[in-house]
Amino acid sequence: MERAGIPTALLCNLTSIAERVGAPRIVPTRGIPYPTGDPSLGAEAERAWRRRLVERGLEAVATAVHKPTVFPVDQESE
Amino acid sequence: MDASNGAPTRDGADTGLTRLVHTVRAVALGERTAYADGTLTVSGPEAAAVLADPALAEVRVSWASPGDPARIVKVLDAVEPRTKGPGGGGIFPGFVGPALPQGRGVTHVLRGAAVVVAGFVPRAQEAVVDMSGPAAPLSPMGATHNLVVEFTPAPGAAWEAVYEALRKGALALAARLAEAALDAEPDAVEELPGLPGPGERGLPRVAAITNLQTQGTFKEVFVYGRSFGSTALPTLIDPNDLDDGAVVSGQLGHPSLKNPTWVFQNHPVVAALRARHGVDLLCAGVVLSPEPVDAANKELVSAHAARLCKAAGFDAVIVTKEGGGNADADMALKMDALEELGIPTVALYAEMAGADGTGPSIVVPPTKATAMVSTGNYDERLSLPAMERALGGDRVDVAGAAALDAFELPTAVVYASLSPLGWGHLTCREAS
Amino acid sequence: MTRVVHYINQFFAGLGGEDTATVPPASKEGAVGPGRKLAQLLGDDYEIVATVWCGDDHAAGPEVMDDLLALVRAAEPDVVVTGPAFTSGRYGLACARVAAAVAAEGIAVVACMHPDNPGIDEAGTAPVVASGEVARQMGPSLETLAAAVRKVAAGESLTADDGRVGKIPRRNVTVDQTSAERAVALVLARLGGDREATEVPLPRFDQVTPAQPVADVTTALIALVTEGALVPDANPDSLESARATRWLRYSLDGRDVLPAGEFRSVHGGFSTVWANEDPHRIVPLDVARQLEGEGAIGTLHGEYLVTAGNGTSVGNARRFGVEWAADLRRQGVQAALLTAT
Numbered sequence: 001m002e003r004a005g006i007p008t009a010l011l012c013n014l015t016s017i018a019e020r021v022g023a024p025r026i027v028p029t030r031g032i033p034y035p036t037g038d039p040s041l042g043a044e045a046e047r048a049w050r051r052r053l054v055e056r057g058l059e060a061v062a063t064a065v066h067k068p069t070v071f072p073v074d075q076e077s078e
Numbered sequence: 079m080d081a082s083n084g085a086p087t088r089d090g091a092d093t094g095l096t097r098l099v100h101t102v103r104a105v106a107l108g109e110r111t112a113y114a115d116g117t118l119t120v121s122g123p124e125a126a127a128v129l130a131d132p133a134l135a136e137v138r139v140s141w142a143s144p145g146d147p148a149r150i151v152k153v154l155d156a157v158e159p160r161t162k163g164p165g166g167g168g169i170f171p172g173f174v175g176p177a178l179p180q181g182r183g184v185t186h187v188l189r190g191a192a193v194v195v196a197g198f199v200p201r202a203q204e205a206v207v208d209m210s211g212p213a214a215p216l217s218p219m220g221a222t223h224n225l226v227v228e229f230t231p232a233p234g235a236a237w238e239a240v241y242e243a244l245r246k247g248a249l250a251l252a253a254r255l256a257e258a259a260l261d262a263e264p265d266a267v268e269e270l271p272g273l274p275g276p277g278e279r280g281l282p283r284v285a286a287i288t289n290l291q292t293q294g295t296f297k298e299v300f301v302y303g304r305s306f307g308s309t310a311l312p313t314l315i316d317p318n319d320l321d322d323g324a325v326v327s328g329q330l331g332h333p334s335l336k337n338p339t340w341v342f343q344n345h346p347v348v349a350a351l352r353a354r355h356g357v358d359l360l361c362a363g364v365v366l367s368p369e370p371v372d373a374a375n376k377e378l379v380s381a382h383a384a385r386l387c388k389a390a391g392f393d394a395v396i397v398t399k400e401g402g403g404n405a406d407a408d409m410a411l412k413m414d415a416l417e418e419l420g421i422p423t424v425a426l427y428a429e430m431a432g433a434d435g436t437g438p439s440i441v442v443p444p445t446k447a448t449a450m451v452s453t454g455n456y457d458e459r460l461s462l463p464a465m466e467r468a469l470g471g472d473r474v475d476v477a478g479a480a481a482l483d484a485f486e487l488p489t490a491v492v493y494a495s496l497s498p499l500g501w502g503h504l505t506c507r508e509a510s
Numbered sequence: 511m512t513r514v515v516h517y518i519n520q521f522f523a524g525l526g527g528e529d530t531a532t533v534p535p536a537s538k539e540g541a542v543g544p545g546r547k548l549a550q551l552l553g554d555d556y557e558i559v560a561t562v563w564c565g566d567d568h569a570a571g572p573e574v575m576d577d578l579l580a581l582v583r584a585a586e587p588d589v590v591v592t593g594p595a596f597t598s599g600r601y602g603l604a605c606a607r608v609a610a611a612v613a614a615e616g617i618a619v620v621a622c623m624h625p626d627n628p629g630i631d632e633a634g635t636a637p638v639v640a641s642g643e644v645a646r647q648m649g650p651s652l653e654t655l656a657a658a659v660r661k662v663a664a665g666e667s668l669t670a671d672d673g674r675v676g677k678i679p680r681r682n683v684t685v686d687q688t689s690a691e692r693a694v695a696l697v698l699a700r701l702g703g704d705r706e707a708t709e710v711p712l713p714r715f716d717q718v719t720p721a722q723p724v725a726d727v728t729t730a731l732i733a734l735v736t737e738g739a740l741v742p743d744a745n746p747d748s749l750e751s752a753r754a755t756r757w758l759r760y761s762l763d764g765r766d767v768l769p770a771g772e773f774r775s776v777h778g779g780f781s782t783v784w785a786n787e788d789p790h791r792i793v794p795l796d797v798a799r800q801l802e803g804e805g806a807i808g809t810l811h812g813e814y815l816v817t818a819g820n821g822t823s824v825g826n827a828r829r830f831g832v833e834w835a836a837d838l839r840r841q842g843v844q845a846a847l848l849t850a851t
Contacts, residue, residue, distance in 0.1 A: 001846060004835030007721040008735075012850035013373050014407050017442050024720035031372040032404065033293075033780045035738060035849040037791025050790060051797040054847065058727045058807065061845035065720045203752055203778050215684070282701050284694075294781045331778060332752070332821065346690035353691075358698060371780065394697045402779060402821050422700040424693050427710055430821065434635050435679035443712050449700050450710040453689045454682045456821065457753075476750075489682065490753060490821060500690025505709060506680040509635065509667075 009057035009071070011035050019068040025060040026070045027053060049073075094272035095181050095318040098264035100256075102190035105141045105223040113258040116265075118191055120225060120255065128251045129227060131243035133235040140469065142194075142224045146209040148467040150226055151474055151481045153205040153493045154195040154241070155327050156219050156340040157248050159188035161256035162322065169256075170249045170323035172303015179302075181318030186256050186264075192222040192340050193252045195244045196470025197229050200237055201296045204476045205333030205493040211463045213487075216495040216504065218340060225255070226469045238295050245300075245328060249339075270318050270352060274360040282393035283362035286347045287312070287383055288499070289408050291329045291400045292368035299337075299400070300326040301366060309375050312367035312383040314390060317348040320364065329400065334456060334489055334496040335428055337400045346500040347396050347426075362392055369401060369408045376408055384415035397425040399498045403441030413447035424449040428496040429506050430456045433488070439506070453497060454504030456490045512556045512663050515587035516545040517578070517608050519601045523563040531600075533565035535574060537581045544648055548591070551656035556663075560585035569604035579611050589663040593622035594641035594651040595629065602629030610634030620662045622655045630676040637662065639673040726808075730844040733811035735834060737819030738785065738792035738851045739777035740768070749818055751778030757817035757830045759837075762810065766799045779820030780851055792849055811843050819850060 001008045002024055010023045012035060018026045029035045036050045052073045060071040103116035111121045122139055129137040142148045162168045162185050168175040169185070194207070207219040214220035227248060231240045274283060290299035292308035299306050302324055315324065325342040351361035367383050370376050387395055397412050399405040409425045416423045427450050429439035435455055443450070461484070468481035477485035489495050495502060520530045522543040541549045541558040549558045562581045568574055582590055590612045592605035606629040609621035613636035621638045623630060630638055639658045641651035654673045661668055668674040687695070692709070699707045724730045741749050747758050768789035775785040775792055790796045793814055802810045815834050819827070838846065 001831055001835040001838070001848075002718050002721045004832070004839055005721045006835055006838055006843060006846055007723055008846040008848050010848050010850055013371075014376075014404070014442070015373060016410075017403075017407065018850075020442070022718035024718060028373070029849075031784075032851050033371060033782065034784045034791035035736075035851055036794040036797075037784060037788060039784050039787070039791075046788075047790075047797060050794050051800065054794050054797050054801065055806070057847040058732070058801070058845075061732075061847075062723050062725075062727050064723045067720075201778075284697055294783065297781055346688055347693060350688070350690040350694040354694060354698075359694075359701075394701050396693045396697055404779060422697065424697045424700060426689050426693055429680060429710065431680050435681050436631075436634065436677040439680065439710050440712075443710075448705060448708050448712070449696050450708050451689050451693045451696060452680075452709040455680055458682045476753075488753065497689065500688055500693055502689055503684045503686070504682050505685055505689065505692070507683050508678045509681040 007061040009060040011053055011057055015070055022068060024065045024068055026068060027056050027060060028070060028072050029053065093182070095270040095321055096184045097268040097270060097321065098184060098186045099189050099266040099268060100186065100259040100262055101265045102188050102223050105143060105191065107141065111255065111258050113188065113262055118188060118255065118258065125251055128254050129247035131247060133232050133239040133243040134229050135232040136230040138228050139225050142209050142226050142469055144209055144214070144221050144223070146467065147465050148209045148469065149465040149481055150194060150196050150207040150224065150469045151204065152196050152198055152202065152470040153207055154197065154199060154202060154244060154330065155248060156192045156194045156338040157252040158340045158343045159191055159193065159252045159255035160323065160343065161186050161253045161260070164257060164260065166253045168322065169253050170326065172300065173246055173249045173326060174253045177302045179319055180322035180324060181316045185322055186259055188256050188259055190222055191255065192219055192224050193227060193248045193255070194219055194224040195227045195248050198471060199241055199330060202330035203333055204474060204491055205336070206474060206487065206491050207493045208462060213460055213462050213492050216489065216502065217493045218501050219493060228470060241296065245326065249323065249326065270321065271355050271361065272318070273316055274362055278360065281356070281358060281360045283391060284351055284359045284394045284396065285363045285365060285387060285390070285392040286351065287365045287367055287395055287397045287412060289367050289369050289397070289399045289405060291331065293371055296330045298328045300328050306366065306368055308368050308370050310368050312365050312379060312386055314386065315364050315366060317345065317361060317364045320345045320348060332402050333491055333493050335401055335498055336494050337499050338494055341494060341497060341499050341501050346497070347398060350500065363390060369399065369405050376411055380408060380411035380415050383412050384419050384421070387416060387421055388419045392421060394422045397423060398500065403430065406440060406442035410442045410444040413444040417446040423447050424451060426451045426453055426498055426500050428453045428456050428498065431506070433457045433459055435509065452506045453500065453502055454489060454495070455506050456488065456496060458489050459486050460489055460492070461486050513559045513586060513588045514552065514556050514659065515582050515585045515590045516541065516548065516558050516561045517590065517592040517605060518543060518545065518561060518563045519604065520563060520565045531565040531567040534568055535562065535564040535577045535581055537562040537585070544652060548652050548656060551652055552659060564604060566600035566604060569600065575607060575611050578608055582612060587617060589659055590617055590619040591655065591659055594648065594655060595623035595627055596641055596644055597624045597627050599628045602627035603632055605629060606632035606638070609636035612636065618662045620658045622651060625675040633676060635679045637668045637674055638676040639668065640675045724845045728805055729808040731809045731811055731842055732807050733838055733843045733846045734793050734795065734798060735815040735846050736793050736849040737817050738849055739775045739818035740773055740785065740789055740792040740816055741776055743772055743774050745776050749776055749816070751776050751818055752820040754818040754822050755826060757815055757834065759813045759815050761813050762795060763812045765795065768793060768795050777818050777820055777851060811841070
């Protein structure tokens with residue numbers, strides 16, 4: 001998709017695989033079974049985390065990159 | 079202390095384990111469960127009684143033997159009949175026997191037979207064993223006389239309860255079958271070495287890190303009867319404990335990349351190490367490790383496993399996995415962590431190179447280590463012949479066909495064909 | 511006498527350059543263009559009985575392969591040769607695909623192009639040997655190619671020494687030792703200091719040139735896509751749980767949420783309990799709609815694309831990516847968020 005000119009934020013947990021296969025925009029998630037979730041949080045906190053992930057993804061697609069780049073969401077609570 | 083109550087014998091030394099091997103050359107159903115002159119006879123009603131559980135409305139057993147025009151589909155697990163004495167004597171700790179380390183004394187083995195559970199459970203990926211034809215040599219169960227357990231769940235029973243009942247029943251039945259050979263003269267007596275003592279030097283100490291799938295119900299592995307936690311730290315056990323069923327499969331994912339209970343009982347890497355024990359290496363132990371589902375825990379577990387190996391004084395390590403590409407990451411991280419600590423490592427990888435074999439082979443290769451064994455290409459297609467009997471189900475949905483039909487399948491669907499524990503003879507070579 | 515059929519493009523067939531890149535498949539008896547020199551190098555035991563060519567743009571189309579194959583077959587070749595394509599991307603692609611199709615029919619074939627030619631990975635199981643970078647290097651390229659043709663026609667396999675480049679297919683074989691025994695042998699070799707020995711060479715992944723960033727997400731059309739296999743509860747289009755061969759699209763129009771019970775994940779590679787409790791853990795529609803409502807996103811695309819990323823072959827995954835890209839571009843999507851499990 002990137003090759004076709006569609007900047008794509010990859011939200012995934014195994015970021016080393018993503019970097020190795022050359023995905024340019026990577027947003028690390030907290031678990032394989034829940035890329036945009038975190039069941040250890042209460043419902044509201046989980047939605048807040050999800051929102052921050054998506055926002056970071058939007059930042060990533062709006063950022064110029066030249067090689068696999070990781071866009072983490074910081075661990076501290078907002 | 080008496081071995082038959084399940085407690086380990088105290089003879090004051092790490093004397094290892096003695097396997098009394100009874101070869102099964104022929105099988106039958108009959109009035110009494112018995113073993114004589116290489117023939118194992120099973121009483122259907124007695125087997126059904128052993129398997130009985132409120133979660134199961136009905137169970138039935140039948141034999142499928144090597145060479146039969148038979149296909150077993152929806153294979154859930156396979157167990158080798160073993161016992162340490164009447165009533166089990168401690169076998170399958172945490173299930174049949176009390177949850178205590180075993181791996182000492184004597185264990186009777188009915189070699190050439192297996193209890194195979196087959197049938198529909200949701201979340202199970204389709205798994206096929208052919209007893210004849212080109213796929214037969216690709217599965218360990220293609221070469222064993224299989225007592226196939228088929229079942230009907232009780233109405234309203236939760237699938238977790240059904241699966242648990244099948245697991246407990248299969249283990250109990252496996253122990254019961256082996257009991258029939260307790261008084262028989264063994265065909266072979268195999269002395270398995272104990273762990274090398276601290277003073278033993280000279281030969282390199284090689285250990286096996288055995289990664290276990292730990293993704294919760296239907297995708298888990300049991301150690302001493304307890305589900306190995308996905309964030310548990312790796313632990314060291316005596317390889318001989320595996321012989322007594324300390325590790326039992328509870329996972330229903332990728333069939334070719336499964337480690338059935340039978341294969342844990344006959345851990346191929348341990349067997350290969352034992353074959354060279356005292357010759358050019360010492361078989362120094364087994365490290366059991368979870369395969370966590372997130373990157374942070376994968377890193378911690380892998381780093382810790384490497385430290386554990388260093389602390390235990392291992393000179394080299396062979397790493398195995400269970401599962402697909404996700405599990406490759408666990409192996410790669412461990413290989414790299416071990417190499418960083420100066421411990422050479424080898425890992426057994428299955429390749430996912432596409433049907434024509436030209437795709438990139440390994441989902442997550444190591445970055446520092448290089449020594450990888452290939453257990454074959456997951457995607458390579460096989461042509462399976464039509465069969466006269468099908469057990470475990472009527473259809474093979476992944477092939478869009480009836481279970482009795484001839485059809486094509488990727489090697490991925492044949493049970494344990496890419497054996498991550500190294501049972502198989504498959505590998506990949508470059509074609510012209 | 512070994513019958514050879516040679517595939518080239520419009521330029522080497524002498525028809526012109528880019529202006530003739532759309533000419534359809536055609537063939538002619540005998541050698542054409544560089545084929546003449548190739549025939550000389552091959553010698554009297556070989557004859558280029560026909561030359562098939564096609565315009566590079568035309569050759570990239572989907573149905574043309576059947577026509578090309580028909581022309582090749584009509585000449586009854588013992589061996590087929592494609593190229594040299596040097597670094598010309600479309601020509602290299604055509605050479606590779608013709609070679610792949612011919613190989614799939616069991617006919618001996620060899621393609622020739624520079625190792626950096628983007629088409630190099632499309633040759634399937636057909637061998638590819640290296641040419642020089644530019645047409646000026648035709649001479650030495652043809653020498654490599656001629657030597658390769660002789661070997662391939664004789665049923666011999668090509669190796670790196672023959673100039674072989676690109677993917678070499680790996681096939682399952684049964685050997686005497688079990689994988690476990692081979693692992694022990696390998697660990698002893700490793701302990702003995704051998705750092706090279708391995709049964710699996712390390713893979714080579716493609717370089718991906720990142721797309722230009724979206725200038726302004728607040729006015730952009732953004733799509734949600736996933737390999738987490740989230741589908742309507744009944745899985746009406748039967749998405750596979752593993753080794754997926756297809757992808758699907760489901761409408762998000764008029765939806766602000768994906769309720770549990772209406773959607774679930776059929777992915778076989780992880781425990782779907784959490785996803786089924788809350789499908790937003792796979793496709794984050796709830797917060798995406800929120801952001802759209804607040805003007806942080808211009809517009810959310812009206813559907814999401816889905817497949818199952820469990821044991822998916824790289825070939826299929828690549829194809830899905832290409833098809834998703836084409837589909838999204840056709841609908842004006844400017845960026846995507848891909849959730850992976």
